[in-house]
Structure formats: C-alpha cells, structure tokens
Amino acid sequence: MKIGYARVSTEQQNLDRQIDALNSYGVDTMFTEKMTGTKKDRPALDKVRLKARAGDTIVVESLSRLGRSTKDLLNLVDEFDKAGIIVVSLKENIDTQTPTGKLLLTVLSAICQFERDLTVQRTNEGLAAARARGRNGGRPKADTKAIDKAIKLYQAQTHSIKEITVLCGISQATLYRELAQRKQEPLT
Numbered sequence: 001m002k003i004g005y006a007r008v009s010t011e012q013q014n015l016d017r018q019i020d021a022l023n024s025y026g027v028d029t030m031f032t033e034k035m036t037g038t039k040k041d042r043p044a045l046d047k048v049r050l051k052a053r054a055g056d057t058i059v060v061e062s063l064s065r066l067g068r069s070t071k072d073l074l075n076l077v078d079e080f081d082k083a084g085i086i087v088v089s090l091k092e093n094i095d096t097q098t099p100t101g102k103l104l105l106t107v108l109s110a111i112c113q114f115e116r117d118l119t120v121q122r123t124n125e126g127l128a129a130a131r132a133r134g135r136n137g138g139r140p141k142a143d144t145k146a147i148d149k150a151i152k153l154y155q156a157q158t159h160s161i162k163e164i165t166v167l168c169g170i171s172q173a174t175l176y177r178e179l180a181q182r183k184q185e186p187l188t
Contacts, residue, residue: 001056004030005048007065018061021090027059037068054084062091063108070113077105142170150175
C-alpha cells in the first residue's frame with residue numbers, strides 16, 4: 001500500500017500542491033494536516049505510523065514535510081526501515097529501499113538542518129541587534145487610560161465585554177488579565 005502524507009505549517013497555507021503530487025504518484029490513501037513541523041505530536045503522522053505495515057510505502061512531497069529536524073527525520077526513517085516500510089520523497093527523488101536513496105537522505109537531511117540552524121542564528125542575531133538599539137519585539141502594551149476606562153465600564157455592568165473591548169480598543173484577554181491582576185493587588 002502507498003500511503004501519502006502532506007503537511008503545511010499554518011491554517012492559511014494550502015495543501016493542494018502536495019496533494020496533487022501525491023495523487024499523481026498514485027497513493028492509495030492520504031493523511032494531511034495543518035500543523036507546524038516543530039511539534040512532536042502530529043496526529044496525521046501518528047495515523048500514518050499506525051496504518052503502515054511491512055512492505056508499505058510512505059510517500060511525501062518533500063522530506064521537510066516529514067521530520068522536525070535532521071535527527072527526527074533520520075529517526076523516523078530508521079523506525080520505518082526497521083519495520084520494513086519504504087519512504088519515498090518526490091521532490092528530492094529519494095527512495096529508502098535503495099542504498100543511493102539512503103545516502104542522499106542522510107546528506108540532504110544534514111544540509112536542511114544546517115540551513116535551519118543558520119536561519120535561527122541569523123534571527124537571534126537580528127533580535128539582539130534590535131534590542132541593543134532599544135527596540136524590543138512583541139505587541140505594544142495597551143494604553144493605561146484605555147484599560148482603566150474598560151475596567152470602569154466592566155464594573156458599571158452597562159456594556160457587554162465585546163462592547164467594552166471595541167469602545168476601549170483592547171482585547172478581551174487584556175481586560176480579563178487586568179481584572180484578575182487588580183483582584184490580587186492589595187488595596188492601598
């Protein structure tokens with residue numbers, strides 16, 4: 001049996017390209033998910049693992065869709081190999097039942113991990129440079145006056161939460177967080 005697995009990292013991304021490639025290859029069944037590859041628990045991949053049996057082939061559009069890191073990818077492929085399951089990557093033209101496929105998988109995985117590590121390093125360096133110039137990331141803090149107004153409206157019980165957040169320009173989370181924090185603060 002040929003089992004297809006397709007994954008994108010966010011809900012906004014589209015799986016169509018991967019699905020088309022897997023269908024063109026001729027998979028018998030397919031599992032898809034929209035979840036970052038850095039998560040250890042990926043429900044659709046877990047279903048693939050449960051369904052695949054010795055002699056089956058797991059087909060992915062690209063190796064990057066399968067593993068979280070080089071180590072994770074190699075461990076996953078090794079797990080499949082020990083169970084007698086073949087892994088095929090269409091983009092890299094890798095088939096783990098061949099010695100060349102196994103070699104290419106190891107080399108490409110190492111290169112992918114190297115590129116990911118460089119990206120993380122550059123991002124961290126950029127953040128450090130921004131901090132050194134007084135720029136901190138994250139969302140700006142809500143206006144104190146807007147929060148005070150929202151709390152007064154909440155305490156007056158004349159408006160709904162949604163109306164309060166719209167009137168004051170703050171989120172529900174900010175309002176609830178401030179309410180909880182002010183409950184815990186001692187009165188002075």
